[in-house]
Amino acid sequence: MLPTATPPPGRGLVIAEVVVLAGLNIEQLVRRLILAGPPPAGEILYFTAGLALGVFALLRRRFPARTAALTSSGIALSLACSAVGFLVEPAAAPSGDAEALALAILVGSACHRLPRGHAAVLAVLGGLTMAAAPVLRFADTFTTLSIAVVWALLWGCSVIVGLILRDGEARRDAALAAARDRERLALARELHDLVAHHITGVVVRTQAAGVVLADGPEQELIKEIEHAGAEALGAVRRLVMMLRSPELASQVTVGGLVETIEAAVGDDESVTLRLADGLAELAVAPETVSTVHRVVLESLNNARRHAPDARHVTVLVEPVDGRRCLRVEVGNDGLRPGRVRRSPGGYGLIGMAERIAALDGTLTAGAHGERGWRVLAELPLPGGVSAASVPEGGSAR
Numbered sequence: 467m468l469p470t471a472t473p474p475p476g477r478g479l480v481i482a483e484v485v486v487l488a489g490l491n492i493e494q495l496v497r498r499l500i501l502a503g504p505p506p507a508g509e510i511l512y513f514t515a516g517l518a519l520g521v522f523a524l525l526r527r528r529f530p531a532r533t534a535a536l537t538s539s540g541i542a543l544s545l546a547c548s549a550v551g552f553l554v555e556p557a558a559a560p561s562g563d564a565e566a567l568a569l570a571i572l573v574g575s576a577c578h579r580l581p582r583g584h585a586a587v588l589a590v591l592g593g594l595t596m597a598a599a600p601v602l603r604f605a606d607t608f609t610t611l612s613i614a615v616v617w618a619l620l621w622g623c624s625v626i627v628g629l630i631l632r633d634g635e636a637r638r639d640a641a642l643a644a645a646r647d648r649e650r651l652a653l654a655r656e657l658h659d660l661v662a663h664h665i666t667g668v669v670v671r672t673q674a675a676g677v678v679l680a681d682g683p684e685q686e687l688i689k690e691i692e693h694a695g696a697e698a699l700g701a702v703r704r705l706v707m708m709l710r711s712p713e714l715a716s717q718v719t720v721g722g723l724v725e726t727i728e729a730a731v732g733d734d735e736s737v738t739l740r741l742a743d744g745l746a747e748l749a750v751a752p753e754t755v756s757t758v759h760r761v762v763l764e765s766l767n768n769a770r771r772h773a774p775d776a777r778h779v780t781v782l783v784e785p786v787d788g789r790r791c792l793r794v795e796v797g798n799d800g801l802r803p804g805r806v807r808r809s810p811g812g813y814g815l816i817g818m819a820e821r822i823a824a825l826d827g828t829l830t831a832g833a834h835g836e837r838g839w840r841v842l843a844e845l846p847l848p849g850g851v852s853a854a855s856v857p858e859g860g861s862a863r
Contacts, residue, residue, distance in 0.1 A: 480527060483571070487520040490564035498561060508551065508558025512603070515547045516565035523568040526575050533579050537572040537588050544569055544595050551603030560604045566617045569596055570624035577628025578635075585628075593621045662702045669695040723750050723758065727783055730762040734779075737766065742784035750792065754845050757821050758783070758794055761829075764818055765796035765841040773800020773839065785847065791827075792847055797840040801833060818843070 494513055499505040505513075522536045529536070544565060550556070573592035577585045600613040672692040679685060724746045731739050750758075762781055769779050776798040786793045815831055822829045827845040834840035 484524065487523065487564060487568060490567065491517050491520060494561060494564060498559070506557035508556030508603075509561070511547060511550065511556060512558055512562055512565065515543055516562060516568065518543060519565050519568035519572070523571040523575075526572065530579060533572075533575050534584055534588070537576045537592070540569055540572045541588065541591050541595050544599060548595070548599045548602040558603070560600060560609055560613055562599065562603075562613075566596060566599075566620055570620045573621060574624035574628035574631075577625050578631040589625050589628075593618065593625075596621045662699060665695055665699045665702060669699060722746055723748060723755050723783075726755050726759045727762055727781070730759050731766070731781060734766070736776075737779045737781060740780065740782045740784075745783060745785070748785060748789070748792070748847060750847060754792065754825060754847070757818075757825060757827075757845060758792070758843075760821060761794050761818055761841065761843045762796060764815070768815075768841075769796070769798045769800065769839075773798050776800025786844070790847055792845045794843040794845070795840060797834060797838055799835075799837040801837045801839045815841075 491513070494516065498509050499513060502509075519540045522540045526533050526536050551558070569592060573589055576588040576592075579585075580588065596617040597614055600610045600617065604610045604613075669692060672688055672695060676685065676688045676692065679688065724741060727741065728739070731737050762783075766779070766781070769776060777800075779798045780796070782793070782795040782797075784793050785791065815829075819829045822843055822845060825845055827843060829841070829843045831841045832839070
């Protein structure tokens with residue numbers, strides 16, 4: 467089975483972080499605050515800041531969703547200590563290795579996990595904070611400048627590591643998605659070639675039995691078996707369609723057919739929407755609703771892309787053929803005279819054709835009139851009108 471979530475970090479890496487951060491803080495506590503006698507205020511301030519930043523760095527693993535807040539808090543705390551050191555100049559010897567390491571870990575984690583914009587802002591702020599801290603807190607000496615350079619290099623290494631982890635995770639997610647697509651397509655082929663074939667055989671044999679036993683008492687039972695087999699075959703075809711196009715799951719709306727069409731058109735005032743009266747009362751399967759949404763949306767996007775000078779764009783949806791089919795027509799007058807547009811070969815139209823074919827429908831697209839281009843889809847309706855008969859005609863918006 468393919469993993470669906472990022473695996474937890476290795477326990478050894480977590481232990482290493484705890485040991486290093488705790489070791490640096492303990493070393494500073496013993497050497498600067500205990501053995502050196504009564505510590506000055508500056509030493510206590512910077513030690514407390516380093517200890518708090520170490521806690522922030524470790525908490526980011528426990529609360530990965532709060533990486534931005536922890537990193538921002540760490541940067542703000544370090545900047546506050548640098549401001550106090552610059553303005554008050556408390557007595558303290560150059561130090562802060564634990565603080566620098568914790569801040570570098572937080573910045574690297576932000577570059578790894580956060581969106582690009584947030585990561586870039588925090589990375590720049592973290593770099594400025596780490597590079598400026600020694601200069602602002604301690605006297606401007608060669609040692610201070612050396613510490614600033616080392617901290618800046620540590621920041622650069624943390625950013626590089628974070629970006630490498632980010633790229634590796636993106637590549638891993640892409641590989642997993644590609645593997646899932648291959649598995650899904652393989653399942654779709656198996657269902658189409660094996661299961662659908664056998665169900666079709668059952669339906670054909672049932673129909674033959676109905677002809678042979680036309681006058682027998684089993685006729686009603688045979689019709690029920692034939693109907694059940696036809697429904698199973700339709701369900702398999704719909705499942706194949708969903709496996710081949712998983713993005714359809716996100717396109718199915720919770721509303722009915724009319725709401726779905728209106729959502730696809732949106733607030734575009736250049737589009738004239740014509741819906742047949744009583745369209746809301748049609749019994750339409752959910753996969754048909756999602757396919758209509760896709761046809762309208764893709765056709766309008768193509769019209770905006772390839773026919774920007776179109777003056778009229780029309781969407782017409784109506785039941786036809788005794789309300790056994792649903793007709794979806796999207797047309798525009800943006801085809802320039804003398805310009806021959808190629809037959810529908812784009813991936814969007816190919817995808818629409820595959821989805822409609824899976825529902826036993828038809829799709830045609832091409833020039834219509836002198837300047838027109840039309841996309842016409844016809845989809846079968848399973849049960850016709852669920853309410854009373856619907857009057858002919860239509861409503862325009």
